[in-house]
Amino acid sequence: MKMEGKELRIKTFLSHNTRRIMTYLIAAFLLILLGYYLPRVLPGDYVTAMYSQSQAIITEEEEAWLKAEYADKESFCEYIIALVTLDWGYSLVFSEPVSDLIFSALPWTLFLLGSAHLLAMIIGFIAGVEAAWRRGPLEKLSVGLMTFLEGAPEIATGILLLFIFALVLGWFPAAGGETAYAGYGMFRWGLDVLYHTILPFITLFFAYLPGNFLLARGSMIVILKSPFLKTAYAKGLPSLRVRYGHGARNALLPVVTRFGLRFSFMLTGALVVETIFSYPGLGTLLFKSIALRDLPLIQAIVLFSSLLVLTVNIALEICYRFLDPRVRNET
Amino acid sequence: MVEIENYSAVYQDGNHSLLALDRVTFSLNEGYITVLIGESGSGKTTMANAIMGLLPKNTVTEGSIRLNGDELTHLDDDSYRKLRWRTMAMVFQNSAAVLNPVQRIVNQVAEPLIYHLGIKKEEALQITEKKLAHMSISSDEMFRYPHELSGGQIQRTLFAMALILNPRVLILDEPTSAMDAALKAFMISLLKELKSKGTAILLITHDLDLAVKTADEAIMLYLGQIMEVLPARDLMQTLFHPCTVAMCRSFPTMDAVRDLGGMRGDAFYRYTHVHRLSDGKTEPHVHIAAGADREGGHAPILGCLFRPRCTQAVEECGRTSIQLTQAGTHKVRCVRGGIVDLLQLKQIKKAYGRITAVDNASVSLRAGEILTIVGETGSGKTTLAMIAAGAIEQDSGMRTFKDRTIDEWIKNERFSFASEVGIIYQNPAESVSHRFTVYDIVAEPLHIQNKSSGAAASKKRSGTQNEEERKKVLNALTDVHLPVEPDFLMRHPHELNMGAIQRLCIARALVHDPVLIVADEPTSALDPSVQAKVIKLLLNLQIEKGLTIIFVTHDIGVARKISDRICVMLAGRIVEIGPASKIINEPRHPYTELLIDSARGELIHFESPKSEQSVSPDGCPFANRCSRRVGKCLEMNPPCSNVQGQSHLFWCFNPVVLFSYDKKMRTDGEK
CATH class of the missing domain: 3.40.50.300 (P-loop containing nucleotide triphosphate hydrolases)
Known part of the structure; x- marks a missing residue:
């Protein structure tokens, strides 16, 4: 009896999810379509961009020849086939396969953004829950501080941190993801990477923390007033169990939702911070490629990052279904 | 088990505060069901929360609540926590909101076992399954989430949860508000079972019918004051305080025959606040205000709270403060000793x-x-x-x-x-x-x-x-x-x-x-x-x-x-008098029965007058027409008898014994 019920539940769960995944596939296709056409309507081109900043003078013939050389002749069909075969073309600027460029930049970005995001979420959440639990002067102070931090854009904190800790105090490196050509062993290399990551990490961490904290605190305060929390308290459960098993467990839901929403903005955040610290991630790459109108690279990065956001959202949606049983039966 | 003595509670709310309970004294005893009745806002739920130690932290309280002689009001959080659910548990007012929406109900029910008794999770789930099965929640249903259950299932889950540790004190807050008749019957039997096990039960309900059927003692609360304490079986029958009378008149029971009455006027909340006097002294002060209007008139602290809505109020009611006084088996807070003759x-x-x-x-x-x-x-x-x-x-x-x-x-x-x-x-x-x-x-x-x-x-x-x-x-x-x-x-x-x-x-x-x-x-x-x-x-x-x-x-x-009461007269004599519901549903005098049956158009007991034997002037006036006549009916007027424990009087030697309903069933069967 019990198993039957469970199987049935899994079955409906799956069929429901195939439908969702279909929608995501359609979304992905639209993204590819946009990724193909949008860069093509971008004003300016690689040749103009290259020579507008240089002293070199080229004749009109030469320019026409260059433009023809770099013009995009790929049709949409060819583009799709190329995409699937991971043949994303050559970067005009770096003269390297675009896929190589992206995959060498990706780990850096993932490491930086992932750690900042996750830590900001976990710490912000716990701090928010605790703040809501012990309302008082300390809580008021932290809320004020967080609201202030929430208002400070990462471009400001980034530059400030760079100025103070890298340029004035010289405690941390000002640029790069690792010490170039150091030839460190595995362990030393790891430490070196961490050392380089600290400033951009802190910048991002403080950019993400206040939102998480304020949201967690807000939703926890609402949860604390709900009748089921009174039930849990009345049951004489230990305080930790009441706070986390019943309270925080429910306060988690909006925080997770926010994580998904914020993830879409991840790349913009990365763009600014990575550029400030010259961090060898996707953001820096994107910035450079846009500046130089490196069409294949822009196209690939935009597409890749939007697909990444889409994937994360799918993952979160599935995760949310486990977190909140109430949305499971909804269509 | 639990003794509440002179307990007052004031909710703080800005400058004004709400006096929810005013010097309440009563006790819960083993194997004894006490029922709290009263309008919404009369402080019933506050009382329950106070016993469980669940009042908001800033509530000002006075008086004492003792559990087996131990004072609870000064208990620190941790000791209180250990007491909760283990010794006293509560069934909350029914709604899905009292259950955690993201946990399966079985886990929520099992929780106290794990955290109070330190039982392993597997074992706790097994115990829980049994308990839930006892409340007729199947092993499939118990893995559901609260939003997947019906109101009745949630109610039964709440019961299972409250009873999981076999508490000695059980508080039920409006357990029947979402219950159908079958579930109510189930609950009545459950309450009786718990009572026989020696659980002390505090029942809070609007359902006076449930109160009569299960409880031993009823306490009428009005604006946080106890107005009347009475044996529960007297509810709907013998009431002293005008407040209780109005309350009971408003309740639709199955045997009430009279059209529903009501309480005149509106419910009032009392607010106390403190006036600071010029010499630095403070003076506590009570307001009576209708509903949300807290700026209502300054009413004196003295006198009966029910006075504005009472139908027999006299000037004295507003002058003196009134204590609960014993009146027979009741205790009544009324200057006039309850409803007067x-x-x-x-x-x-x-x-x-x-x-x-x-x-x-x-x-x-x-x-x-x-x-x-x-x-x-x-x-x-x-x-x-x-x-x-x-x-x-x-x-x-x-x-x-x-x-x-x-x-x-x-x-x-x-x-x-x-x-x-x-x-x-x-x-x-x-x-x-x-x-x-x-x-x-x-x-x-x-x-x-x-x-x-x-x-x-x-x-x-x-x-x-x-x-x-x-x-x-x-x-x-x-x-x-x-x-x-x-x-x-x-x-x-x-x-x-x-x-x-x-x-x-x-x-x-x-x-x-x-x-x-x-x-x-x-x-x-x-x-x-x-x-x-x-x-x-x-x-x-x-x-x-x-x-x-x-x-x-x-x-x-x-x-x-x-009618509240009906008096049946025949040939200048009163032959039966009593509460209207009793006279209509369970008439004792054959003449009353005749009247009712003929009004219903079912003259099943009407027989042609018996032989015209001479009835002496002292005999029963109905003797000539009566089918239940015995020898002495002709000679002497029957003395007054009463139905046990009730104010239902009749004058008959050979009264109708069966309830009219049963009787009809029987005669229908004979046909």
Whole structure:
């Protein structure tokens, strides 16, 4: 009896999810379509961009020849086939396969953004829950501080941190993801990477923390007033169990939702911070490629990052279904 | 087990604070079910929360709550936590919101086992499964989430959760609000089972029927004060405090026959706040405010809280602070000791020449009660009612009104007594003069009263008096929903329909604010639709003005709808008297049964009169027609007997024993 019920539940769960995944596939296709056409309507081109900043003078013939050389002749069909075969073309600027460029930049970005995001979420959440639990002067102070931090854009904190800790105090490196050509062993290399990551990490961490904290605190305060929390308290459960098993467990839901929403903005955040610290991630790459109108690279990065956001959202949606049983039966 | 002594709780809310409980004292005992009744906002749930230690932190409390002698009010959080659920548990007011939406119910029910007793999770789940099965929640259902359950399933889950650690004290907050009848029956049996196991139970409910069926003791709360403590079986039957009476009258039970009454006015919350005086001293201060309006009038701290809504309030009620005092098996907080007897008739006899109209009738009437006298024509109903109204003098016997002898009162101050009683006569068309206008008809009693007082001896009435009179007349007309336009006031009775004339008669009876209304067949001349309106009107007046009404009718169907008590008369004697529900559903006297059956059109027990044996004048007046007659019925009048523990009296040697319902089942079976 019990198993039957469970199987049935899994079955409906799956069929429901195939439908969702279909929608995501359609979304992905639209993204590819946009990724193909949008860069093509971008004003300016690689040749103009290259020579507008240089002293070199080229004749009109030469320019026409260059433009023809770099013009995009790929049709949409060819583009799709190329995409699937991971043949994303050559970067005009770096003269390297675009896929190589992206995959060498990706780990850096993932490491930086992932750690900042996750830590900001976990710490912000716990701090928010605790703040809501012990309302008082300390809580008021932290809320004020967080609201202030929430208002400070990462471009400001980034530059400030760079100025103070890298340029004035010289405690941390000002640029790069690792010490170039150091030839460190595995362990030393790891430490070196961490050392380089600290400033951009802190910048991002403080950019993400206040939102998480304020949201967690807000939703926890609402949860604390709900009748089921009174039930849990009345049951004489230990305080930790009441706070986390019943309270925080429910306060988690909006925080997770926010994580998904914020993830879409991840790349913009990365763009600014990575550029400030010259961090060898996707953001820096994107910035450079846009500046130089490196069409294949822009196209690939935009597409890749939007697909990444889409994937994360799918993952979160599935995760949310486990977190909140109430949305499971909804269509 | 749990003793609550002089417990007060004040919710803090800005400058004002809400006094939710005011010096409440009672106790919960092993194997004993105490029920708290009262309107919403009377402090029932606050009491439950106070015992569980769940009041908001900033609540100001006073007095003590003891569990087996140990004081709970000063207990630190951790010790209280250990007490909760293990020793005392609570079933919260039913709604899915009291369960965590993201946890399976089985886990929520099992939680106390794991965290209080340190039982391993697997084992705890097994115990929980058994407990839930006991509450008829299947092993499939128990893995559901709260939003996947019906209201009844949630209620049973809450029960299972509360009982999981077998607590010795159980508090139930409105357990039946989302329950169907079957579930209610299940719960009643569950409560009885718990009671036999020695659990001390506090039941909070609006459902008085449930209270009667399960509880031992009932406590009536009004605005945080205990108004009456009574044995639960007396609910719906024998009530002392006007507040309890109004409450019970409002409740629809299966055997209530009278139309629902209600409590007049609105519920009031009390706010206390502190006035700072100029010399730095502070003075606590209570407000009574309607609903959310906290700026209501400054009411004195003294006196009865129910006074504004009470139908028998006297000046004294507002003057002294009132304590709970023992009255028989009840405890009542009322200056007047609960509902007072307004009118008492003792062994009244009245004969018109050789015809005995009333023979040895004793009736007492409580304030705010509707007593209906039913019986066939010539049974002496009208005579008895008119004797009560002071319109006819009895031959022998005593009659007292407001603790004064009526005869003496009438002899000394005839008009003053007359202003206490309003009479509505049998035939409306004939009881008004056709030469009078509407205004004059209603104003006539006032004219008579004024003539009696010395000032009005001079025929010229002053202007102010005229004004006052007009106001009274218009008020009376408004009370009976008649128009007050000048045009209408100048009409003559023949221009009005029968319903309007009857209303006019009622207005005339009401014009000098009487305490007692004697209505003699007020509806027999009316068609059913008008009759319904007039009955509704009388009931409404009764609730709003707290009138005491003697209602005379031959129609037991009408009596059923309007009465608190019914008195059945036959040949000048009272043969049965008691609460209306009892008389209608469980009549004891064969004559009452006959009346009811014939009203129902089912004369199943009517047999042609038995042999015309001579009945001695002392014999039972029904003996000749009675199918249950025994030998002595012919010789002597049966003595008064009462149904055990009830105020239901009857005069019969061989009363009907079966309840009419069962009886009908049986006779149907025989057919």
